[in-house]
Amino acid sequence: MPTSPTPALARRLGLVDAVAIGLGAMIGAGVFAAFGPAAQAAGPWLLASLAIAAVVAYCNATSSAQLAAVHTAAGGTYAYGRAELGAWWGFAAGWCFLIGKLASCAAMAMTFAAYAAPAGWERPVALLAVAALVGVNLLGVTRTALATKIIVSVALLALAIAVAGGFTAPAAGGAAFAGELPLGSLGLLQAAGLLFFAFAGYARIATMGEEVKDPARTIPHAITIAFVIALVVYAAVGSSLLWALGASGVASSNAPLADAVSAAGWGWAAPVVRIGAAAASLGALLALIAGIGRTGLAMAREHDLPPFLSAVHPRFRVPHRMELAVGVVVIGVVAVADLRGAIGFSSFGVLLYYLIANLSAWRQRREVRRYPRGMQALGVAGCLLLAFTLPWQSVVAGAAVLAVGMAGRVLRLRRERARSGE
Template identity: 40%
Template sequence: MSDAWGRRVLKREIGLFDATALGIGAIIGSGIFVVTGIVAGIAGPAMVFSIIIAGIIAVISAMSIAELGSYLPEEGGTYAYAQKLISPFAGFIAGWIWIFSNIFVGAAVSLGFAHYFVTLLPSIPVKVIAVAICLIFIIINYLGLKGSVLFNNILVLAKILILLFFIAFGLGFIRPGTFTPLMAEGSLGILSGAALIFFAYTGFARVTIMAEEVKDPEKTIPRSIYLALGISTAIYLLVSFVAVGLAGAPVLAHSGSPLTDAIGMTGNSGAVLVISLGAMIATASVLLTTIMGISRIVFSMARSRDLPPLFGRIHPRFCTPHYSITITGACMIAALILADLALVVAVSTFAMLLYYLIANIAALRLPPEHRRYPLAVPVTGALSCAGLIVFLSPASWIIGCIGLVTGGVWFVLRRKSAS
């Protein structure tokens, strides 16, 4: 397809159900299966409050994202919003941050999938499995969006059913004593936990990255974001409540597979197997939407000439940004060797909070006639994102800043060569 200026554009074939499923698939993933344990160690039984705080901040930023998505329903998300409403440099940094963060997220969830897989087939090396699953999803995205969306919907449905099983099965085995003392780590622990658990929410704006492929984007994008956030937050709260009730925060804090260990407290090996499979489905779902989202950002940046034009080409048969998918996928596979889950979570959260900070600033620049919410919404969103960054580790600050400087240098060199 081509637009009024003769540019190749992508088909609009994502409806409300598919868009919501994409959001849920991006939100509920490695966070609920892995970060739950880390946050339990920081916030203790009060981790439910960390989830609520992170969820509220996500909703506030989602309000800004929703009105931006309605005003500029274009491929690229915050990259496009910041470029047009703030400055080309702000737009470039937003896109660069997204790519920087999600390449390592994709590598981490590939490894997460592999670690759960080897519990079933321990004879296969972890790295081999991780590379294989990454390649499979690169191919799925390459062959066409419709297959990607359909496959994602299947993964999301299976994932939700398994988490509902965890909740329903585990409720009968909860030990009330595991919730005392509730505020063992104090308010600082809750806020630090909220900063890390925000990692589990960062996918809520994934559908805006693909806005050019969404049907009736002015209505579909806001509705899908709110639905995805509401459903995901409810599941997070119930799962964390049951997990703490089964195993207690100290056990979860020292576990690499907290939900598996929590359900293991019931003594039912079948339930343990189901949850292990659920973890694999969750990481696979996030990997699929991560590859999908990164490739679209790179595609959009190439069309704006911030990246080489090769990334902006669309496959004549499959109508997908095939070079963008292939090259970013290759970077993800390369990153598998360097992926460290604990650090990746912090670095990715640092980058994503900056990304949503830029989105809230962009929302401040919207024309008054296109503003759905008071100015207090994007102001609160920007301050909240900046506030959470303070509670992240120094290592994440260092690596995140290195990534920002690298992007800034590329932007300057690119502009100089163009002139």
């Protein structure tokens, strides 16, 4: 099926903009949503799980950077998979991205509401946050980048206060890597899979390849810079939480960073941390909506989603119909979902997405290769291992939704062949 003749997106983002959007997607997801569930699985070995997640994520990041330097259209691994492996692989990547990141949007909206809403008002506030940020995205990508820079700055300031406070608290947890794993070695891998949820934000940079200036140079640099900054932040936060609360305290807390500064006697800092958590969650949600919109645009252009979703707004130059559709779906998920289930479901879909990214990078020719094939092989193995050691409910639900998407494409292709034979 030939690509639909739709208007191109405008190249308006520089390196700082791209790094900010990647950080906005990462900072918030890992710091304020994933450490608690991960500590339940890994206990005092939480930082070891973070290291495993970081290795897999770095392999995926380098594959994404290598691919983005060659394939500069919007769509991320959906576009890369189509170009390097074929249409079915591209569809599988795009579908996994959509289902995983729609769940991520719901998780970020619920995290924002948990920190910002009065008791009993969490779900309505989460719904309003989704609607408001869809509106921001509809105003244009430069406004998205500006809003993300502001949000990331607030979040990093709050995190710096939280880390400093955590390290001044009396030691509660002893040394990391001391003590038994609550769920054995499987728990170590489960925690790594849940913490991987925190690193997937660099995909937002790759999916916006059609809007970045000099994408062959900017995107690889932006992915690496955003990843390194996020890793340093996560390591500092994880260490301070273990110091102040211990593994059991992190696992049992709904707001571990606020509890850590309270343990240090920094009562004044708890509201600051809550503001930072709310800002970080909004930043992640804002960048996620933008990234899903661009992947959906690419899929609609190839008729893997309804073609009317491929429209680009003539003034604001954004995929407005796709972003509105994203908002509707996420609002529906927020209305019925729970935070922990959303994180596991999202991790499963995104790990399969990056599995295809690594396979696509493996297939690239030598002259465009930036990283050794061994890194892509490690990325493939790591994605498979972490995906299928997640809680079984997440694996079953993710596999079922993936199967529904693949079956839907089979039916669409059959209908198109039947029409062409008439």
